[in-house]
Amino acid sequence: MKRLLEYVGYEPGRFNARWISGSEAQKWADTTKVITENIQALGPNKRFSK
């Protein structure tokens, strides 16, 4: 899915998929933090606002 979205022009990192178990609280928190930071760096999705 990530590959397909990047193929049609979504920026790399806009879409993320991770496998985290319900018992991996720390991993969940760390991953969310990293992804949020990365997406904030990308800025708003301007794909349809032309």
Add this chain to the structure above:
Amino acid sequence: MNKVTENLRKTAAKLLQDKEVDLVIGYGLGSEAVRTQPVFVTSPEDVEKLVWNPFCVNGLTKYLSDLKTHPGKIAVVVKGCDSRGIWRLTQDNIIPRDKVVVIGIPCAGQLSYPKLASKIDVSGQLNDVEEKGEDIVIKTTKGDFTVKRSEVALDKCAACEHHNPVVADHVVGDSINAAPTPDSYDEVKKFEEMSAEEKAKFWLGQFSRCIRCYACRNTCPGCTCRECVFDTIKPDWVGKEVNIEENELFHLTRAFHLAGRCVDCGECDRVCPMDIPIRLLNKKLLKDCKELFSMDTPGSAEEGGSVLGQYRLEDPEEFM
């Protein structure tokens, strides 16, 4: 009349006479010289309607899905690329293998209607076609025309994995010895290398033209859901409006539903009235599935199924 047509009619007449099948789906002459249309033959007297020529572009396997409740057995004419659709349908349990009699025709490549129509007067009726190597002589009621195969061939035929059908109960015509030319995915690679902005510009331009006629879905031997998510109103899973956002969602969903299942027959591209390069999306997923799961083109063999519908311990896990 060419030999293949003659043998095709004989085979079809015998199948119908022996009551082995009660319906033969094949190609018949079309409204213009270089068109054919699907014909449904139910009696031995009508086999004269069947033809084989280089204009048999349609894939006919999808009709088996529409006719899955047909009480008798059905014979269907397939080329190499279409024949993969037979295994798609049987693997998906759409129709049992023993309800279908496959008439396979080895195919050296078909000719494109738009390309022919831009070169010659196609408005007459077809009398005969002669293939002399690279030259093809098309004899019509509006005159005879000679065209070069390379100038009018279907784009998809430039790369052909199966000139000979992968499945056939009856083979009509001589098998073709030309080496298969598997797709190199050069066009997909070209797109992969573009920047996100370039890709977005290209694809949004394409999706914006989509009129949501669903011809691509209707012709696809992989699109056989009893109820399609894009038709369902209760619950209203996805929007039905024709706008760029909904169109993109449609195309990406459709492509992903076919990931690892698309038999790469190229029918979606051919039927699109807006000339959207739909197959280029499916090709990307084919390329990825081949790289990630080292699979063959779906439909190449009787056994298989879809890579995304199976689990193996050694499956790659890109994001773990």
